[in-house]
Amino acid sequence: MAKFFKMHLLLIYGASLIALFGCSPDSSKAHLTVEHAARGAFAAAISHDGRYSLVSSVEHGVVLWDNQAHGLQYQWTHSDQPDDLVHSLAIAHDNSTAVTAANNRFALWRLSDGNNIGYYQIDTGTIRDIAVSNNGRYVLYGRSDNVVVHLDLDSGRRLEFLGHQEKINSIALSPNGHFALTGANDYSAYFWDTRTGQVLHRFNHPSRVTKVALDPQGRYAFTADSMKKASIWQLTSGDLVAQLQYIARQKIFSAVRFNQQGDLLATGSPNRQLTLWRVSDGAKLDTWLVKPREGSRPKSAVVFDVAFAKRDALLVTESSSGLMEQFERVKE
CATH class of the missing domain: 2.130.10.10 (YVTN repeat-like/Quinoprotein amine dehydrogenase)
Structure with a gap:
């Protein structure tokens, strides 16, 4: 209960x-840290x-x-x-x-x-990721059996998206609930209309797609794979806008967020890193480190989520350390 x-x-x-x-x-390092979970x-x-x-x-x-x-x-x-x-x-x-x-x-x-x-129960597969629309009307979730489900909780309408051939890793839902971006182990991400199930764009990767995100204003999509490709796409045309510029041979993203203006992207990683990028060319603008939990071995932390605050002057994170941290951005 x-x-x-x-x-x-x-x-x-x-x-x-x-x-x-x-x-x-x-x-x-953060200029403000607040403990939200004592043991992580x-x-x-x-x-x-x-x-x-x-x-x-x-x-x-x-x-x-x-x-x-x-x-x-x-x-x-x-x-x-x-x-x-x-x-x-x-x-x-x-x-x-x-x-x-x-x-x-x-x-x-x-x-x-x-x-x-x-409360809602599912009978097939397990939930891998979940999202909710404005007013709580629509819920989108990706399952381990390759299926993405879109629910209209007002009408009871249910749509199953069957485009993926492998298990779902990451999903994103537009604020109005009408569009979804889904990424899976089949090396692909799909941008599709939740009212019809129609695929609007397919974004291909050389390895499994591990993280996706949507600009809430409907301008851009972000897709990243398990190796080295992290891309920003224009949603109207499906064209590539930029690829994030980094030299690491492998980089995993555990958190992604576009700012409201659509000119900045913030990412978090499993190795404590919080990074700010420019959307137009994928250039790295700044990097911070979240705090590991006291006494943790190894001394690391996964950045679970990131958000912009105070007109992009602050970045807010939550991590596996159980800490909320605020990082001040030095504007260009």
């Missing part, structure tokens, strides 16, 4: 979790504006944090089963709803009051 607690009922709990660290002379996080998502963080951990279930007030808003659970871990989360672009997913079930939550909107 789901449960949620208002912030004033969790004052003691919230106070025990929050730890603020002062400014650091090292420009590669299992998964996390940030709202597009950096206002909210949704964090899953073994100790606390799923918690929603307000990153402006640095307060705990709600605590949610799927079930009392300890192995029913929430590994995929998303917040709607309009901050209306959030979706949380374990292997075989997902739940929808309202951010205004913390109430559960519904």
Whole structure:
């Protein structure tokens, strides 16, 4: 049974979790750090504006944090089963709803009051990634059996996208729920219309596609594979805009976000790196490092999500360290 607690009922709990660290002379480090999961996080998502963080951990279930007030808003659970871990989360672009997913079930939550909107069970495959549209009307999830499912929770309409030949790794949904970008182990990413299932563009890679993202304004798509190719595409034409410029022989992305203007891209990696790129030519503009958890071995952290805040002056991250960090950007 789901449960949620208002912030004033969790004052003691919230106070025990929050730890603020002062400014650091090292420009590669965060200027603000807030602890969101004392023993590290299992998964996390940030709202597009950096206002909210949704964090899953073994100790606390799923918690929603307000990153402006640095307060705990709600605590949610799927079930009392300890192995029913929430590994995929998303917040709607309009901050209306959030979706949380374990292997075989997902739940929808309202951010205004913390109430559960519904629980949903899947019978085939397991959920690999999940997304939710504005107002919580549409949910998109990718499964381990190569299928992507688009649900209209208002009408009950269900569409299964069968274009992929291997398991799904990453998905993205437009804010209005009408377009999807999906990447899989079959070396391809598809941009398709969720109302018809029609493929609008196919983006090919030399290895399995591990991460995809959509510009919320509908201008660009991002696709990256497991080796060296990370590309930005123009959605209207399907043409290549740029490839991210880096010399590493292999680079994996665990988080990606376009800014609101569509001229910047932020990425996070499993090796603590947070990087800012220019969309027009894929040039690297800046790099930071998120903080590893105290006492962790090895001293590393996965960047789960990143968002732009304060008119792109700040980048906000959540990582496996259980920390929310804010990095100041020096504008050109």
